Structures are given as C-alpha cells and as structure tokens.
Amino acid sequence: MILKSLRGVALLLVVLFFMFPIFWIVVMSLQTNAEILSLPPKLIFPPTLMNYTALITGHLKTSVGTLNIAFMHNLWNSFLLSALSVIVALVLGVPAAYAFARYKFRLGEDMAFTLLSLKFAPPLLVLLPLSLEFQRVGLDNTYIGLIWIYQLITLPLILWIVRGYFEDASPDIEYAYRVDGHSWLKGFLKIAIPLARPGIAAAVVLSIIPTLAIALYAQRWLVEGLSLGAVKG
Amino acid sequence: MSALIVTSLSVRYGTHHVLRDVDLDVRQNERVVLFGPSGVGKTVMLRAIAGLEPGAVGQVVLAGRDVSRDPPEARHLGMAFQNFALYPHMPARENIASPLRARKLDTAPIAAKVKSVAELLRIDHVLDHFPRQLSNGQKQRTALARALVGEPKLILFDDPLRNVDAKLRYEMRIELPRLLAKRETAAIYVTQDFREAMAIGDRVAVLIDGEIAQFALADEVYDRPATIAIARLFGDPPMNLIAAHGQARGSGTLVRAAGLVFGFDAAPPREPVFGIRPEAVMLFSEPETGRVAAQIVAVTPMNERYLVLLRTEDGTELVASHDTPPPHGSHIWIGAEPGLGALFDAATGLCVAAAPSSEEIAA
Missing domain, CATH: 2.40.50.140 (Nucleic acid-binding proteins)
Incomplete structure (x- = not known):
C-alpha cells in the first residue's frame, strides 16, 4: 500500500520534471517580452494574448516599434508544401510499393534499397550541389523544386512502410477477388489499398511530422500506424 | 461437353519444371480430386486453371470455351482457398456477393442469391459479421458460399479443409459432395489426405513431381495403384x-x-x-x-x-x-x-x- 503510493508520488515527480519545459513555454506565451526577461521569473502576472495576436496578424507591436513577422505565411507554405509533396509521394510510392511487394523483377531489391539509402544521406551533402544546379535550371525558390527535393524524404518512407503492409496481406485475397470477376485495377483499388490503409496513414503522418504537427487529427491511425511502423521500419 | 479439358499444361519457375505437360479432364458435375504430397504442384495447377499463373503454357478449355489466354476475371470459375482468402474489410454478405457485384447485377437479385446460398450453408445468421468475427467453420462456409454463389460450371478447391479442425473436416467431407450435386457444379479438389480424396472424388488424379502418375476412379487408385510411389x-x-x-x-x-x-x-x-x-x-x-x-x-x-x-x-x-x-x-x-x-x-x-x-x- 505504502509502496504503491510512493510509486505514485515518484511517477508524479517524473511527469512534473519532464512536463515543466512545456508548461514554461505555455506560461511565456502569455507574458510580455519584459515579463519573460525579468529576473527572478514571475509566476503571477496579468496574462496577455498579445503574442498570439501578433502571430496571426503578422505585426508585433513593441515599445520600440512594429515588427513584421511572416508566421502565417510560412505556416501556410509549410502546410502546402508538405501536403503536395506527400500527395506526389503517395501517387508514385504506393504503386511502387505494391510492385516491390508483389512482383520479382530484375534489380528490384537494388532499386528499393537505393531509394531507402537516400534517407541515410546527410542533407548537407546534397545541399550545395543541388542549390547550385537548381539555380542553373531555374528551380530555386519554387514550390516544384521543393516538392521534388521533399521526395527524397517522403518517397522512401512511404515506399518502405507501405510495402510491408502489402507483403503482409495474403495475395490469395487479391486472387480470390479476380477469380470473382473483377479486373486487376479494381482489385488494387478495392482490396490491396484498403488493406494497406493503416500503413499508408502511418507513412503519411511520418512524412508530414517533420514539417507539421497536425498529427492529432489522425490520432487513431497514428498510434496504430506508428507502433506498427516502428516494428516494420 | 466436359466442364474442363486441360491439354499439355506446363509451368516453369526458372529452370524448375513445376508442371510438365499435364492433361486433365473434368466431366460435367464430376468431382475430380487432385492428390499428391505437398510441394508437388497441385496448387500451381489450380492457379494455372484459374488464370493466376502468368507463365503457364498449354491449353485450358472451360465448358467448350478456350480460355488459355483469358485473365482470371474472364474465366467464370469459383475458387475456395486454403486460407479462406476472405476480404477482411467487408462483412460476410459482401464477401459472398462479390462475384455477383462483378457481373453488375441489381441489388434485389444479389440479395436473393446471397440469402439462398447462405441458407444452404447455414450461415444466414452471420451475414453482417466481418471475417474476424466469424469462427473458422463459418469462415470456411463463407468462402464456400462465395465460390458457389455465381453458379460457376467448375469450382476449384485448394485444400479447403486443411486448416479446420477434425470435426468440421468430417462434416464438410460429407456435406460437400451433396452441395456440389445440388448446385450441379463440377469440381477439382486438391488434397493430400487420401480419406478426403476417397470421400469427395469420383475420380482421382495423382500428381507426383509435376506429372499425373495416375488418373482413375477413386476405388481403382486404391485397389490398383499405378506405381509403387502411389x-x-x-x-x-x-x-x-x-x-x-x-x-x-x-x-x-x-x-x-x-x-x-x-x-x-x-x-x-x-x-x-x-x-x-x-x-x-x-x-x-x-x-x-x-x-x-x-x-x-x-x-x-x-x-x-x-x-x-x-x-x-x-x-x-x-x-x-x-x-x-x-x-x-x-x-x-x-x-x-x-x-x-x-x-x-x-x-x-x-x-x-x-x-x-x-x-x-x-x-
């Protein structure tokens, strides 16, 4: 009994310790600049939504003057870019994952591994040559150029996670569907894709997380997908 | 007219000959058992007949129609798989209705046909259940209902009783011939259990090393095996x-x-x-x-x-x-x-x- 309550107290302390930074960030977001910088830090202060207003309107009014911040624009850019690049990666990656899972073809494993190896490469390695090359062909500072580059991250992720799901589904299920009288394409859309849906959802979330934390939206799939994805790698 | 005539069917995986010039015929309403030890090409043979072996060479004539070049969806067969192969994201009703949906039948006739075959197999009370909610026996019957519902002239059974318990196997061994006779359907039944072969097969084709070693009435295979191996x-x-x-x-x-x-x-x-x-x-x-x-x-x-x-x-x-x-x-x-x-x-x-x-x- 005592041991149990001690354990509870210990757990509480651990949680408080690790949650404190987040708590402190929330507290700071409700303070003015002066209050944030004051020493000793204040725990009692008149809360203000000034910081949030500034982020949304794009103008931060301080005692010195007005500062323009492009937060909403950048957020929108991030959202647009990650959404578009994930869509492109899905259109390319899901059929490719199916092909790698179901068919044996020459150099198939090599191709799949090469795509995966792109994830090992340090981004800095390709940064300089790529930006020079992009400037030459006029792709620098364009959405298309960025979406293209994002494929280095998203495509292997989607390919490898979704492939595992296709491999886990028995091909007999698709065969049965075809013997029933459905075309290959219909079987792909109505059987293969729905069966791999948790994998596809996990891959989408994992590729979006680096740029956006809209993950809560897909929480059910996220938890299932992340845990499965972690096992499958 | 035969339900099926297979002429010199061969399947090769790389340099390995899985099937070598196999001939087989199934008469109307006849049940032919394809018997053989595991890994001998029985399943490959069924898949080739169904059109699921792209590399298969040879002629397959179904009810007088040469389907050798046709994809599986154009062959109008029924097939029951060893692992049931039910669609996990569809309730039993939709699993069974799948062959009818492929023919774009109207809702009312689909419902009627699904109901009638489900009653025949005594699974009409679980039609709204998903495969994961079904017992093994019910899964088995759902898969069977799906194979029967389209009234195909030929059904391929790939060792469908392999993964079910002894009691169910015994029941189905008795029930299946009755069902097939009632629906006037010919069948090829793959098994490596000789009791099942004797109970279900009118004729038995013994497949050994990719070739048919004997194709005769079940009793004849039993009384007079063509080879020592059989x-x-x-x-x-x-x-x-x-x-x-x-x-x-x-x-x-x-x-x-x-x-x-x-x-x-x-x-x-x-x-x-x-x-x-x-x-x-x-x-x-x-x-x-x-x-x-x-x-x-x-x-x-x-x-x-x-x-x-x-x-x-x-x-x-x-x-x-x-x-x-x-x-x-x-x-x-x-x-x-x-x-x-x-x-x-x-x-x-x-x-x-x-x-x-x-x-x-x-x-």
Whole structure:
C-alpha cells in the first residue's frame, strides 16, 4: 500500500520534471517580452494574448516599434508544401510499393534499397550541389523544386512502410477477388489499398511530422500506424 | 461437353519444371480430386486453371470455351482457398456477393442469391459479421458460399479443409459432395489426405513431381495403384509392400510373398514386389492351408479401427487394419482376402497386375 503510493508520488515527480519545459513555454506565451526577461521569473502576472495576436496578424507591436513577422505565411507554405509533396509521394510510392511487394523483377531489391539509402544521406551533402544546379535550371525558390527535393524524404518512407503492409496481406485475397470477376485495377483499388490503409496513414503522418504537427487529427491511425511502423521500419 | 479439358499444361519457375505437360479432364458435375504430397504442384495447377499463373503454357478449355489466354476475371470459375482468402474489410454478405457485384447485377437479385446460398450453408445468421468475427467453420462456409454463389460450371478447391479442425473436416467431407450435386457444379479438389480424396472424388488424379502418375476412379487408385510411389502415398496406413519371389507359370506368374502364394495374369517382373492393403490382411486364431503363422508385434487403435503390426516367420513385417480387435495371443495365422493385392516391379516402379487368384501353398 505504502509502496504503491510512493510509486505514485515518484511517477508524479517524473511527469512534473519532464512536463515543466512545456508548461514554461505555455506560461511565456502569455507574458510580455519584459515579463519573460525579468529576473527572478514571475509566476503571477496579468496574462496577455498579445503574442498570439501578433502571430496571426503578422505585426508585433513593441515599445520600440512594429515588427513584421511572416508566421502565417510560412505556416501556410509549410502546410502546402508538405501536403503536395506527400500527395506526389503517395501517387508514385504506393504503386511502387505494391510492385516491390508483389512482383520479382530484375534489380528490384537494388532499386528499393537505393531509394531507402537516400534517407541515410546527410542533407548537407546534397545541399550545395543541388542549390547550385537548381539555380542553373531555374528551380530555386519554387514550390516544384521543393516538392521534388521533399521526395527524397517522403518517397522512401512511404515506399518502405507501405510495402510491408502489402507483403503482409495474403495475395490469395487479391486472387480470390479476380477469380470473382473483377479486373486487376479494381482489385488494387478495392482490396490491396484498403488493406494497406493503416500503413499508408502511418507513412503519411511520418512524412508530414517533420514539417507539421497536425498529427492529432489522425490520432487513431497514428498510434496504430506508428507502433506498427516502428516494428516494420 | 466436359466442364474442363486441360491439354499439355506446363509451368516453369526458372529452370524448375513445376508442371510438365499435364492433361486433365473434368466431366460435367464430376468431382475430380487432385492428390499428391505437398510441394508437388497441385496448387500451381489450380492457379494455372484459374488464370493466376502468368507463365503457364498449354491449353485450358472451360465448358467448350478456350480460355488459355483469358485473365482470371474472364474465366467464370469459383475458387475456395486454403486460407479462406476472405476480404477482411467487408462483412460476410459482401464477401459472398462479390462475384455477383462483378457481373453488375441489381441489388434485389444479389440479395436473393446471397440469402439462398447462405441458407444452404447455414450461415444466414452471420451475414453482417466481418471475417474476424466469424469462427473458422463459418469462415470456411463463407468462402464456400462465395465460390458457389455465381453458379460457376467448375469450382476449384485448394485444400479447403486443411486448416479446420477434425470435426468440421468430417462434416464438410460429407456435406460437400451433396452441395456440389445440388448446385450441379463440377469440381477439382486438391488434397493430400487420401480419406478426403476417397470421400469427395469420383475420380482421382495423382500428381507426383509435376506429372499425373495416375488418373482413375477413386476405388481403382486404391485397389490398383499405378506405381509403387502411389501405393506408398495413397492410403493410411499405406499398402504393405513386400519383396516377393516370382516364377513364371504359363502366361502368368506365381508370386510368393511373406509365405503366401498368389497367381497373377502377367509375365514375372524383374524385381517383384507384392502389395496388399492392410484391410485385406486377414487374421485367424487357427492354422489352415493357405495361412501363414505370424506374431503380433503391436496393436494400435486408430479411428475406431485396430492397426496390428505383424511379423511372419521369414521376418517380413506387415500391417493389418480391422474394425474388430485381433485374436488373443501373440501367435496367430494370416491370410489374404481373395482377389485383393497388386504386383509391382521395383525395377520400373510400375504396377504389373492386380486382383490375384488365390493359390494353394506349394510345398
């Protein structure tokens, strides 16, 4: 009994310790600049939504003057870019994952591994040559150029996670569907894709997380997908 | 018109020939069992007939229509898979309706047909359940209903009772022939269980190493296996195979095996082997002419039968199988049921003759 309550107290302390930074960030977001910088830090202060207003309107009014911040624009850019690049990666990656899972073809494993190896490469390695090359062909500072580059991250992720799901589904299920009288394409859309849906959802979330934390939206799939994805790698 | 004619069907995986020039025909409403040990190409053969083996070479004619080049969806077959292959994200009703949906039937006839086949298979109360909510038996029946619902002329069964428990297997073994007869459907049934083959098959095709080693009525395969390999595979316990001595007598052969003597209508083979089914080994408590003394080594009850391991005086071991316990005492006399037994040539592996005449033991 005592041991149990001690354990509870210990757990509480651990949680408080690790949650404190987040708590402190929330507290700071409700303070003015002066209050944030004051020493000793204040725990009692008149809360203000000034910081949030500034982020949304794009103008931060301080005692010195007005500062323009492009937060909403950048957020929108991030959202647009990650959404578009994930869509492109899905259109390319899901059929490719199916092909790698179901068919044996020459150099198939090599191709799949090469795509995966792109994830090992340090981004800095390709940064300089790529930006020079992009400037030459006029792709620098364009959405298309960025979406293209994002494929280095998203495509292997989607390919490898979704492939595992296709491999886990028995091909007999698709065969049965075809013997029933459905075309290959219909079987792909109505059987293969729905069966791999948790994998596809996990891959989408994992590729979006680096740029956006809209993950809560897909929480059910996220938890299932992340845990499965972690096992499958 | 035959339900199916397969002519010189071959399938190769790389350099490995899985099937080699296989011929097979299935008559209307006939049940043909494709029997063979595992890994022998039975499933590949079914898949090739269904159009699921892109590399298959040969001709497949279904109900008079050459479908050799047709994709699976154009062949109008039913198929039941070993692992059921139900669609996990659809309720049983939609699983069964799938072949009808493919034909773009209206909602009302689909509902009616699904209901009727579900009632036939006694799963009408679980039609709204998803596959994961079904028991193994119900899954089995759902898969069967899906194969039957489109009223195909031919259904392919890929060892559908392999993964179900003994009770269910026994039930389905009795029920399936009745169902198929009722729906007037021909069937090819893959199994490696000879009991299932005997219970379900009108004819049995024995597939060994990618070739059909024998294709005959089930009883004939049982009584007269075409090769020693089939004799070893078909039957549980398998046929007793005893090295024998053969001696020409007129146009026939006098065969002596384990002290028993038989006459066969064939020239003596090079290396004679006498085969006798365990049920045809008779046990007696008294000696008589034509009987041979033997010792009971072990008695094992199996499926309400008694398997008796015997050793004759010349050291030959053989198994007898009867539904009554063997006579008391370890020393008994054995004889052969008249007319049962087969003569093989170990040099060629082929059956030379069957149905021997009983002979008096020459002194």
